[in-house]
Amino acid sequence: MTARPLWTSHEAQDATGGALVGPDWNANGVSIDSRSVAEGDLFVALRGPNFDGHAYVADALAKGAVAALVDTLPEFPAHNPSLIKVDETLAGLRALGIARREAVGATVIGLTGSVGKTTTKEMLATAFAALGATHASPGSLNNHWGVPLSLARMPHDVRYGVFEMGMNHAGEIADLTGMVRPHVALITTVAAAHIEFFGSVEAIADAKAEIFQGVEPGGTAVLPLDNPHYARLAAAARAAGVTRHITFGETAGADFLLKGVETGPEGLTVSAVAAGLPLTFHLNFFGKHQAVNALGALAAVHAAGGDIARAAAALEGLQPLKGRGGRRKIALAGGGELTLIDESYNASPAAVAAALGVLGAETPGTGGRRIAIIGDMLELGEQSAALHADLAGPAVANKIDTVHCCGPYAAYLWELLPAAMRGLRAPDSTVLARSLARELRAGDVVMVKGSLGSRMAKVVEVITSLASDGAA
Structure with a gap:
């Protein structure tokens, strides 16, 4: 055929x-x-x-x-x-996407959030693929051309469609959700990302809540119960006519409740109560926030009528995307090895704090240290200096040994660190990368984090080049 x-x-x-x-x-x-x-x-x-x-x-x-x-x-x-x-042509692309969404009988899941969108989207795609033919937007195709392109690429015969929606201005999610028309709308979290364009986190919550405007009749909102803006999101969902809500998180009463996380050398073992039933599964990720992301994805599976246990088992095969928490061992030319945690793809205050928590839970090798390399977080507007400076608290609390900083805003973090924690300070990632080789040694656990525009991938490249054979 x-x-x-x-x-x-x-x-x-x-x-x-x-x-x-x-x-x-x-x-x-x-x-x-x-x-x-x-x-x-x-x-x-x-x-x-x-x-x-x-x-x-x-x-x-x-x-x-x-x-x-x-x-x-x-x-x-x-x-x-x-x-x-x-x-x-953009209008033509939108027309293709809208027509395909109209023609396909798939159950559609839309998601947005300040942090964790793309990783959670990959979790959703993996979970639903275990239940039936699934189409998901690749990479970070979540904007005004990425969403219609992803819709236009959806095959006729899929059972599930998963679409990520991003924004940095009010009104953008409303436009995207109008094309996606999800049956299930998931918000991962609300935090101070892109706050330059909003002025307050409450305004960000309102912009994220625009996703509910496109939800199909009888659809479901999947909401982060831990978030300070949960009530605001829930009210917005009800105002949009979305009355079925499923919650996830660590807060008592969550429908998908995180009970515990055990960290091992290969990732997390997650214990939860999912829709009233005990559930244990493994993730090849690190950090409690990733366990919460996974519960959000499984809550969406439940909202779509899927098998939670089968979906959770499928998550065990998922690996982090490049620049989003993957780790590798770098065998050094002088002997020994260091561990690189690559978080270089993007950053926001909540994401950097979570990454510092992951680094703080690491045990360095003999003679090694916990080292954070932090670049600027962008699009924070008038709050940039304060939000960078605020990261000194998580760095100290997580017992990071050395923090190297690059960029004009990360300098505010560097200034507030205790003197013993201060590493290199550079105007940009290129300058910092030139000096890193002499700063790292065997046994170190090194985490690299910064906004995409800070070009922290250059730092990752330099660290990778320290490998004894030129490759990690």
Whole structure:
């Protein structure tokens, strides 16, 4: 039996209202990046502030794209390509996503939150995949073009769809949830991330709660009972007509209640009460916050009518994404090894505090130390200095031996540290990375954390290069 294509030319034309140019086609994927376009893709030529996808249409077609969605017809003197001409390509992509969501009968789970979105999304994808065919947004495709792209990529025959929604301004989640129309809406937590654009954490909570505006009738809100803004979120859900609530966390009364976490060399053993029944499972993650994330994911499985035990067992096979808590041993050229905890992908005050807690629970090797390398947390606005300085408390409480800092805001943290804890201070990650080799030794446990714009991956690269064979 021949597999049904993801999109036919006529399905795409009907969805977008565009004009077909050239031969008919069948597409098995949708791409917005000519560098990674695959054979059989429909290439969408988006426009951005610093790029125009129309300049790469010919390249995408040469790499095997079967057609391109465009709003300006390019000139191809050598051949007659297959195109769909629309008024504006982002609107065309949104139309594809909305049409696919309308056509597919999957149970849809949407999630947002200040911290832990992408990791929890991966937990959801893994858990639901154990229960049936599942489609999930890859990586961090959670914005105004990532969400419709993920929707447009959803196959016809999936049983579950999982979509992450992010924002840094009010109104963005409302727009995204209107496309996703989830049956289950999960908020991981609310904290001071992107506070530069909101002014208060309460305003952030209100923006996250916009997710409930798109919930399908009879749907469910999955809420973090531990969060100080739980009542605000619950009220917003009820105001949007979402009356079924399932809670998770450490707080007594949570429907998915964390009872205990045991840390071992390979991760966590989690003990919980899930919808009234005892549940124990393993995670290849570290930190109590990851156990709470997992319970949020399992609560969403329960909300969707899925088998909690089977979903929890599936989580045992999930590994952290790059830059989100993975760890590796680095064998050093001079002998011995250090442990690298890579948290370099992103950062917020809550996430850095949690990462310091993970580092504080580590036992260094002989002669080793707990070392934190912290870069700037971005988009904190007028509160940047204070929120960075506040991290001195968790660093001291978790008995971190040395803290290296880079960036103008992380300097506020460095200034408040006890003198014995102060490591290097540098203007940026590139400068700091140059000096790290002489600061690290065998037995150290080293955690690297900072916002993506702080480019802390450079620090991870340098530490990895210390390996005796040049590779970790």
